[in-house]
Amino acid sequence: MKFDILTIFPEFFTEVFDFGIIRRAKLAEIVEINVHDLRKWALDKHHKTDDRPFGGGEGMVMKCEPVFLAIEELLGTSERKNYPPKTKVVLLTPQGKPLKQAVAQEFADGKERIVLICGRYEGIDERVTEALVTDEISIGDYVLSGGEPAAIVLVDAITRLLPDALGNEQSAEKDSFSDGLLDFPQYTQPRDFRGMKVPEVLLSGNHAEIDKWREEKALEKTKEVRKDLLEGVDSE
Numbered sequence: 001m002k003f004d005i006l007t008i009f010p011e012f013f014t015e016v017f018d019f020g021i022i023r024r025a026k027l028a029e030i031v032e033i034n035v036h037d038l039r040k041w042a043l044d045k046h047h048k049t050d051d052r053p054f055g056g057g058e059g060m061v062m063k064c065e066p067v068f069l070a071i072e073e074l075l076g077t078s079e080r081k082n083y084p085p086k087t088k089v090v091l092l093t094p095q096g097k098p099l100k101q102a103v104a105q106e107f108a109d110g111k112e113r114i115v116l117i118c119g120r121y122e123g124i125d126e127r128v129t130e131a132l133v134t135d136e137i138s139i140g141d142y143v144l145s146g147g148e149p150a151a152i153v154l155v156d157a158i159t160r161l162l163p164d165a166l167g168n169e170q171s172a173e174k175d176s177f178s179d180g181l182l183d184f185p186q187y188t189q190p191r192d193f194r195g196m197k198v199p200e201v202l203l204s205g206n207h208a209e210i211d212k213w214r215e216e217k218a219l220e221k222t223k224e225v226r227k228d229l230l231e232g233v234d235s236e
């Protein structure tokens with residue numbers, strides 16, 4: 001999978017992909033992550049990527065031309081229907097479709113290239129969305145100062161779902177959300193920390209009992225903090 005991130009703050013991404021699973025996936029060539037400075041495609045002498053909104057109003061709007069030029073250089077065309085196969089152009093925006101595990105899975109399945117456009121300012125010229133973008137994604141119902149943190153979240157969520165990105169000892173199938181529930185609690189050494197003891201069942205070696213306990217705890221936690229996840233799930 002190849003990711004191309006378009007941003008006016010390329011330094012934002014320095015080192016962020018150099019740890020843990022993403023670092024390993026890069027070294028194993030499961031992913032390639034390229035960060036591009038949008039100013040490179042801002043052709044005026046000040047490399048301006050934003051301007052005042054037509055119709056008036058607060059703030060600045062990201063200009064469309066640098067984004068069109070960037071997409072043309074990266075994908076060979078700004079005609080969405082002529083994009084290379086298995087290619088997506090994603091705009092990170094609070095106006096997008098909410099990112100869920102199933103959405104990340106869809107991106108991970110069978111795509112080869114994802115271009116991420118990090119919006120900034122008060123928004124981005126609508127012609128980018130109309131002509132170039134295949135998917136608008138929001139990482140939650142709150143407003144960030146820009147799409148950069150959201151791009152990091154999306155790259156991370158997708159990368160760990162790519163074949164072989166997780167070691168054998170880990171499995172994305174066991175992640176929270178993959179079965180519609182939050183994760184059960186985990187414990188490691190020591191068995192007794194300042195009087196706080198690891199639940200007996202986990203020390204019992206009885207795997208049927210352990211699985212049952214974990215299922216109960218996952219359900220309990222989900223009921224407590226994310227009742228919405230249980231809607232539509234059969235309760236026995």
Ligand code: ADE
Pocket residue numbers: 092093094119137138139140141142143144145146147150
């Ligand atoms: N840009 C600003 N806020 C955002 C959000 N919640 N998700 C994605 N991109 C954003």
